[in-house]
Amino acid sequence: MCSIAGEGAGSGAGAPRPAALDRLDAAIEELAAAAQRPDAAAQDLTEGLARLWQMVADLDPELARRLAGYGG
Numbered sequence: 001m002c003s004i005a006g007e008g009a010g011s012g013a014g015a016p017r018p019a020a021l022d023r024l025d026a027a028i029e030e031l032a033a034a035a036q037r038p039d040a041a042a043q044d045l046t047e048g049l050a051r052l053w054q055m056v057a058d059l060d061p062e063l064a065r066r067l068a069g070y071g072g
Contacts, residue, residue: 024055 031048034040057064 018059020055020059024052024059027052027055 027048031045031052034048035045053067057067
């Protein structure tokens, strides 16, 4: 699990959940809702997906390193 100093939000049991994970969760929900709209533009969804991948890469430096190898 990733730990970001100063960004903890209690989740009840176990270690605090970093606020960055809460933001990622919200972004996933927003993108899923946008994809369900009949007027969803492919470009907007593509950009939203790219933002999600960036958020994940920010949480996991090893993944970010690997993504760079794919030209991303």
